[in-house]
Amino acid sequence: MSRYLQDILDQPDQLLQSLQHSVDKGSGALKKSAGLITGAKNVFITAIGASWSAGIAIQAAFNEAGVQAVLCDAADFLYFTRIPPDSAVLFLSRSGKSVELVQALPKCKLAKAAVISITNAADSPLAESSDACLLTSVRFDHSISVSTYSSIILTGLLLTQYFRPQSPGLLIYDELMESLREVNGRLKEWQDIIETTSWPEKNGHTYFTARGASLASAHESMLLWEEVAKQPAAALTTGAFRHGPQEIIDNPLNMAVWLENNIARDHDVKLINDLVGKKVNVLSIGQELPGRLKGHTVYVPSCPWLFSPVINIIPLQLAAEKLARMKGIDPDVFLYCNFIVESEGGL
Numbered sequence: 001m002s003r004y005l006q007d008i009l010d011q012p013d014q015l016l017q018s019l020q021h022s023v024d025k026g027s028g029a030l031k032k033s034a035g036l037i038t039g040a041k042n043v044f045i046t047a048i049g050a051s052w053s054a055g056i057a058i059q060a061a062f063n064e065a066g067v068q069a070v071l072c073d074a075a076d077f078l079y080f081t082r083i084p085p086d087s088a089v090l091f092l093s094r095s096g097k098s099v100e101l102v103q104a105l106p107k108c109k110l111a112k113a114a115v116i117s118i119t120n121a122a123d124s125p126l127a128e129s130s131d132a133c134l135l136t137s138v139r140f141d142h143s144i145s146v147s148t149y150s151s152i153i154l155t156g157l158l159l160t161q162y163f164r165p166q167s168p169g170l171l172i173y174d175e176l177m178e179s180l181r182e183v184n185g186r187l188k189e190w191q192d193i194i195e196t197t198s199w200p201e202k203n204g205h206t207y208f209t210a211r212g213a214s215l216a217s218a219h220e221s222m223l224l225w226e227e228v229a230k231q232p233a234a235a236l237t238t239g240a241f242r243h244g245p246q247e248i249i250d251n252p253l254n255m256a257v258w259l260e261n262n263i264a265r266d267h268d269v270k271l272i273n274d275l276v277g278k279k280v281n282v283l284s285i286g287q288e289l290p291g292r293l294k295g296h297t298v299y300v301p302s303c304p305w306l307f308s309p310v311i312n313i314i315p316l317q318l319a320a321e322k323l324a325r326m327k328g329i330d331p332d333v334f335l336y337c338n339f340i341v342e343s344e345g346g347l
């Protein structure tokens with residue numbers, strides 16, 4: 001078994017551990033971070049790679065809670081963004097060492113911005129320069145971000161609970177624990193589904209589409225296709241897919257579509273059924289999916305509002321492992337990328 005697959009199988013327990021940390025030792029830092037953000041006029045969220053994908057879900061939860069936050073790719077934040085007075089910058093990084101983030105820290109200091117970080121590395125330059133540091137508290141994955149990715153979303157979403165009218169009660173923690181325990185029980189079922197369906201097809205192009213916070217899962221899946229299976233892929237919103245990108249559907253095509261529970265579900269069911277009618281190989285991921293849905297389906301357990309990307313990425317983590325195996329590729333090895341990119345320039 002690859003170390004990557006082992007990291008996926010260990011993920012529910014790692015997420016439970018991360019949640020426990022936030023409830024317990026990490027609760028003070030959560031409150032402090034929420035205070036720094038509420039006291040700021042401008043909020044930036046910045047990250048790169050998988051952590052940037054996690055930022056999509058966190059930004060969606062900020063916006064949903066009525067706190068405007070700008071999500072910036074860390075390289076663009078470094079080179080193209082002026083930080084106005086009274087800003088707070090939320091950095092997301094499993095290692096706390098990615099070069100663009102580390103280089104952006106002096107810029108934050110100069111602008112007197114509050115620096116808040118979500119990271120798995122307490123001894124990193126990022127954590128050490130932060131006014132408040134939220135530790136994700138998971139075991140480091142072997143190479144590809146697995147729990148170090150999903151635990152950033154989990155921690156970021158717990159932070160956004162403080163911006164809601166009622167600060168997080170024990171109820172949300174209980175519900176999350178329950179969902180994560182259910183995921184543990186479903187892993188084997190998901191492995192079987194992924195293994196036995198004809199999704200993905202090795203020679204097809206692959207597009208990932210989703211809405212809202214789950215767009216994080218679409219972008220993260222694209223990165224998994226690239227990092228794990230060394231295969232090009234695309235990610236976009238399901239809404240945007242219908243504004244031109246659908247012109248490509250006559251090519252051999254795999255699509256994964258995440259469906260929301262109550263938002264635009266009927267529209268998306270219609271889209272998926274039309275795509276299957278045009279011979280697109282579609283995998284749908286969602287809670288309580290309707291029986292009229294054509295193509296392949298993976299059911300995910302219910303969980304508190306907006307937390308679903310913590311969980312609904314897992315079937316695609318498994319699918320990326322399957323694709324790597326089909327292509328005879330070792331998912332544990334980067335060919336060109338470093339585990340942590342600590343310098344600029346070149347490949």
Ligand SMILES: N[C@@H]1[C@@H](O)[C@H](O)[C@@H](COP(=O)(O)O)O[C@@H]1O
Pocket residue numbers: 048049050051092093094095096097098144145227337338339340341
């Ligand atoms: N290959 C890795 C990516 O997988 C990772 O997502 C990115 C950001 O890492 P970090 O979250 O530590 O800043 O760095 C590298 O590029």
